[in-house]
Amino acid sequence: MRAAILTLSDRCSTGEREDGSGPALKAWLELQGVAVCRTEVIPDEARLISEKLVEWADSGDFDLILTTGGTGVSPRDVTPEATERIVDRLLPGFGEVMRMESLKKTPHAIISRAVAGIRKNSLIINLPGSPKGATENISFVWPAVPHAVAKLQGDPEECGSPLER
Numbered sequence: 746m747r748a749a750i751l752t753l754s755d756r757c758s759t760g761e762r763e764d765g766s767g768p769a770l771k772a773w774l775e776l777q778g779v780a781v782c783r784t785e786v787i788p789d790e791a792r793l794i795s796e797k798l799v800e801w802a803d804s805g806d807f808d809l810i811l812t813t814g815g816t817g818v819s820p821r822d823v824t825p826e827a828t829e830r831i832v833d834r835l836l837p838g839f840g841e842v843m844r845m846e847s848l849k850k851t852p853h854a855i856i857s858r859a860v861a862g863i864r865k866n867s868l869i870i871n872l873p874g875s876p877k878g879a880t881e882n883i884s885f886v887w888p889a890v891p892h893a894v895a896k897l898q899g900d901p902e903e904c905g906s907p908l909e910r
Contacts, residue, residue: 746778746779746780746808746809746891746894747779747780747782747806747807747808747809748774748779748780748781748782748807748808748809748810748811749781749782749783749784749785749801749806749807749809749810749811750767750770750771750774750781750783750784750785750810750811750812750813751784751785751786751787751794751797751798751801751810751811751812751813752764752766752767752784752785752786752787752812752813752814752874753786753787753788753789753794753812753813753814753815753824753874754786754788754789754814754815754874755788755789755821757786758786758787758788759788764786765875765876766813766814766872766873766874766875766876766878766879767784767786767813768784768876769876769877769879769880770811770813770872770876770879770880770883771784773880773883773884774811774883777887779809782806782807783801783806783807785797789814789815789821789822789823789824790823791823791826791827791830792827794812794815794823794824794827794828795827795828795830795831798810798812798827798828798831798864798869799831799864801867802831802864802865802866802867802869803864803865805865805866807867808866808867808868808894808897808898809867809868809870809890809894810867810868810869810870811869811870811872811879811883812824812828812869812870812871812872813872813873813874813879814873814874815827815871815874816857816858816859816871816872816873816874817856817857817858817873817874818856818858822858824859824871825858825859825860825871828860828862828869828871829860829862831864832860832862832863832864832869833862833863833864833865834862834863835860835861835862836861836862836863836868836893837860837861838861838889839859839860839861839870839886839889840857840858840859840860840861840871842885842886843857843859843872843882843885843886844857844859846881846882846885847878847881847882847885850881857873858871859871859872859873859882861886863897866897866898867897868890868893868894868897870883870886870890
């Protein structure tokens with residue numbers, strides 16, 4: 746699996762603060778055997794976010810694109826809107842599971858607006874901006890990620906286990 750990580754942060758994009766979530770996600774993905782082929786930090790600008798997601802998904806170079814940051818309720822948190830604009834199909838279960846599992850750890854999980862979706866053959870998932878929140882949330886949904894990516898790549902296997910069919 747080939748992945749890209751897009752960090753959304755005004756302060757990190759100007760060098761005012763160091764990006765912690767991008768490197769934390771990269772390390773976590775590599776432990777799962779995922780090749781992280783690209784990382785980038787850009788400001789919280791909806792147009793820039795949408796353009797970068799389109800560029801990466803349409804390139805065909807990435808099976809999985811993770812964003813980190815911009816999923817809350819601050820005025821500059823626009824990642825979900827930028828993502829929704831460019832995906833072909835939404836996958837609401839990812840956000841639902843991340844919020845449900847995060848709520849077990851913090852009451853602030855209910856203000857997360859993270860979304861996930863598909864563009865072309867890429868799975869795009871929004872994650873929180875903190876290193877801990879980003880890695881916890883990807884771990885909550887990880888059991889479904891390889892299967893979703895395989896399906897996007899044309900895997901003809903049936904989805905249920907032999908016992909479920």
